[in-house]
Amino acid sequence: MRIAVIAYDRISPFMLSTPLAVFAEPFLRSEYRVDVCSSALRLSASGGLTIEANLSLEATHDADIVILPGWRDADEAVSADIVAALLAAHARGAIVVGLCLGAFGLAEAGLLDGRRATTHWSRTQTLKARYPSVTVDAGALFVDEGQVITSAGIASGVDCCLHLVARMSGTGEANRVARHLVVAPQRAGTQPQLIESPTLGSSANRRATQLLEEVRADPMLAPSLDALAEKAGMSRRSLTRHIRARTGGNLGxxxxxxxxxxxxxxxxxxxxxxxxxxxxxxxxxxxxxxxxxxxxxxxxxxxxxxxxxxx
The missing domain is CATH 1.10.10.60 (Homeodomain-like)
Incomplete structure (x- = not known):
């Protein structure tokens, strides 16, 4: 499985590292080859860094998955050579992924027309206004439309890439990689982007988190909210509030x-x-x-x- 990650001038090092952290680490059991491709082999990056890409954009031509990790500014058009690479990849059947503002590149290529998509929550209205034929899901962490996948902002790119691992190599492998990365394996694409979290060190939050982990370990259990509240030593209302803060939704x-x-x-x-x-x-x-x-x-x-x- 060959993955091409597109880099560009003034790229965020974090956005570039997201697919590399998931697909390019030695602990990954599946056979993935990951290449960083760019129209210029020497790039500036935020934070005063300089990045040297090992391959040109032509290397995307035989990749199974092509990933555009973000874009430097939603108000700046994605460069024509990147749009062309995305369009060509899609035309020959590759999976095309836009992480965060990378969704704008996919939209410019026409790959999101008539499809659901998402991007960073602060730019969903811009995406919707600029590309009215795209159904923008402003709340999702990522949206999988088969051959085309988009993710929300910044860290949700990790969830999107783990989802790709699950598609390619199975959920068990994705969860194993998530454990190596020390991130939660259960974040679904439908989980809201914006979650108001309680104080991390609070006793009530720790108890609510522990209860959820116990249920996740054995989802055959069907505990009622009242039973969980009693076990946690909390009121039903308080536990509901903590579960919503932790997960973005209700227990069910x-x-x-x-x-x-x-x-x-x-x-x-x-x-x-x-x-x-x-x-x-x-x-x-x-x-x-x-x-x-x-x-x-x-x-x-x-x-x-x-x-x-x-x-």
Whole structure:
């Protein structure tokens, strides 16, 4: 699997490092080759850094995945050579990814027309106004439209790249990489970009986080909010507030995401029989499992499995 990461003058070192941190580390079990490509081999970067790219943009021509990690300014047009590289990659069937403001490059290439997409929350209205044929999801961390993927701002690029690992190599491998990176493996694309977090060191926040981790470890559990509140020694209202601050939603939504992640792990490991997978991941039946896949991933379990095999 060959991945081309496009660099450009005045790039953010953090944005450039995001796909490299996920795909270019030695602990990754799958066979990925990652190349940094640019129209100029010597680039300036923010923070007074200078970056030397090893390949020109022509190296994107045979990549399986082409990633544009951000762009320097939403009010500045993405350069024509980068837009052309994205368009050519898509035309020959490569997966094209725009992290953060990189979505503007995909939109300029026409790759987001008639599709859902996202970008940094502060620039979603700009994207919507400039490209009215794009359905902008201002809340999502990332949006997977099959051959075209976009992510929200800055750190959500890690979630997007981990999602790509899950598509190519399975959820288990994505979660293993996430543990190496010391980031949460369960952040779904539908999780809101903006979450008001409580004080990290507060006792109540630690108890709420511990409860969620216990449930995530065994999503077959079906605890009520009252039972969890009693276990945490908190009122129902207080626990609800802490869960919303921690996850951006309510207990039911978070639990569905945790069960969906477990179902993906089980399916990726080779399990068959959707009723059995549903029960083992905490869903009442295969119908509920299929409904969760459709609502959260816009795919049936069979379609999701087909993508894993293709990867």
């Amino acid at each position: 939504t978070w639990l569905k995401h945790a069960r969906l992640a477990r179902a993906q792990e089980i399916l990726a490991a080779g399990a068959r029989g959707f009723d059995d997978v549903a029960i083992r991941s905490g869903f009442p039946n295969a119908h509920a499992l299929r409904a969760a896949f459709r609502s959260e991933l816009h795919l049936t379990p069979t379609q999701w499995l087909a993508r894993q095999r293709l990867g």
